[in-house]
Amino acid sequence: MKVISPQKKREKRAEIDKKWIYIAFPLLTIIVFLGGMFFYRSGYPSTLLLKIHNLSSADSEFPISDAVSEVRDDLRTELALYQSNGLPTVFLDIPFDSMMQIEEKRDEALGVGILLSSDDDYVPATMHYNDEQTLDVKLRLKGDWVDHLEGDKWSFRIHITEDDGAVLGMRRFSLQAPETRNFVSEWAYHQNLFLEDILTTRYFFLNVVVNGEHKGIYALEESFTEDLLESQNRREGVIIRLDEDQMWANRALFEKDDLFEAAASYIGFFWQTEGAQYNEITPFRGNRIDRNEVLSEELEKAIELLYSFNRGEISANQVLDEKLWGRYYAITDLWAAGHGAIWHNERFYYNPLTGLLEPVAFDGVALSSFYNKNELAFPFSKEVFFNTPGVQKAYLETLERITTPEYIEMLKKEFGDEVGEYYSLLVKEYESKNIPVPPLLKSPWETLSLRSDILSRNLNPAQPIRG
Known part of the structure; x- marks a missing residue:
């Protein structure tokens, strides 16, 4: 029988202990690392x-x-x-210094009554979508009016700064409270535009968690980039707009002045920059366009077309894709989404295949009571882009087609189930917070049917005027 000395036993036990240390230490390191990572990603710090x-x-x-x-x-x-409602989730982790800058900008906007934004307002942050990779982003507050900043659901404009990063196929988008665009009605309006092949921003509902705090259901809306064009089968091109910065700067000077507001209600907003023809034309993604010779040439063509049209030098059919513009205005009228048809909200895509400008619809605030009037083409009846024979012809033809019970029923079949699901989730969120459900938060179908009937009767009056 072999006798092992106490010394040998101690040495053997020490070797076993060392082996466990070699195994346990890396495991502990991994556990601590993963725990720290999840701790950081939660936004807790x-x-x-x-x-x-x-x-x-x-x-x-x-x-x-x-x-x-x-x-x-x-x-x-x-x-x-956020895990209980079945919606995807965006997690934003905004560093302390960045959040302080955001809060300062918000306080400034609430004091003025209008948010005046610039590229200098962007601050660094990180985000991830569901369980996907963490992405570096820059973000700022968004929204012209301060309804985007009230309460604890602030609106953000987000740019993903990593070359290969995207969320739902988008690298630039906004996050905003659903009530800023009239809840689920805006989503349904966008789906109708997609069905009719009118360019529009992609629009989703999802949960948002900011620095570990669940903010509730938000609307995610795409920005005006090449991603939008690619997703809707358009050739890469430029998107332009009539610059509105000066208008908002002028308005901010008087927004809190009751005397000027009272005067404006009687004689008009005389202190604002008015009308499409007086504003500079600017592109989205200007830096990217500058680096691309083809896009730069297309931008020059697009700007010259719009300027020439505004000066009355060329006819509408040389500038606008009149069928698409007429169709856009008709769908917008059906959904009482006239907010998006005001000149400073209109966006233009230059289609290099046709050489014409197409509408890019967004910000309709669909079925808003303000725009749901008993009249045709409100409030865009006097807009320069609407007041052309070709556009109005296409508008009337489309409106005849879409203001029928059969068309409304078709829309219900296409996306009625999703409308019902989103409506229920939004109602549930208000009820969970013991907040009364806003009157505007309702399923759109009854209002849309009534709207369709009103427009149809305006198109076909019982006693038409005869010349």
Whole structure:
């Protein structure tokens, strides 16, 4: 029998202990790393710093413990909520310094009554969509009116800065509270535009978590980029607009002045830049266009076309794809989405295959009570792009076709189930917060049917005027 000395036993045990250390240490390192990664991606650090800052400013007696407790409750209750409604989720992690800049800009906008934005307002952040990779982004507040900044659902414009990064096939988009665009009606309006081959921004509902805090359901809306054109089978080209910056700057000077507002209600907004013909024409994605010789040439053509049309030098059929413009105006009228048809909201795609400008629809605020009038072509009846024979002919032909019970029923069959699902989720969110459901949050079909009937009767009056 072989006898092992106590010394040998101790040496053997030490070797075994070393082996376990070699195994356990890397495992522990991996666990700590993964835990730290998930901790960071949850947004907990930034949220904690922000809440400590806010509570300290409020002279809280125990700012740190209060902040930790508040964030912990958020993580337990609200992060579970986003998983329950079946919608995808965008996680934004905004560093402390970036959030301070955003809050400062928000306070400035609330004081003026209008958000005046520039490229200098972008701040760095990170984001990820569901369980996909974390992406570097830059973001800022968005929205002209401060309804985009009220409450705790602030609107953001987001640019993904990584070359190979995208969310739902988009590299630039906005996140906004659904109520800023009249809830599910705006989504349905966009689907109708897609069906009729009118260019429009892609529009989704999803959850948004900012620095670990669940903000609820947002609307994600695409920006005006090459991604939009590619997704809708258009040739790469340029998208232009009539610059509205000066209009908003002028308006901001008087927005809080009751005397000027009262005067404007009687004699018009005399202090605003008015009319399409007086504004500079600018492109989206200008830096990208400058680096591409073909796109630069197309931009020159597009701008010259629009300027020449505004000066009355060439006819509409040499500038506008009149069939598409007429169809766009008719669908917009059906959905009472006239907000998007005001000159400073209109966008133009130069189609290099036709040499004509097509509409790019967005921001309709569909079925808003303000635009749901008992008249045709409100509020765009006097817009220069509508007041051309070819566009009006296409508008009337399309309106005759789409203001029938059969057409409304077809829309219900196409995307009625999704409308119902989104409507239910939005109602549930308000009810979960014990907030009354807004009157405008409703299924669109009854209002759309009534709207269709009103337009049809305006098109075909019982006693038409005869010349």
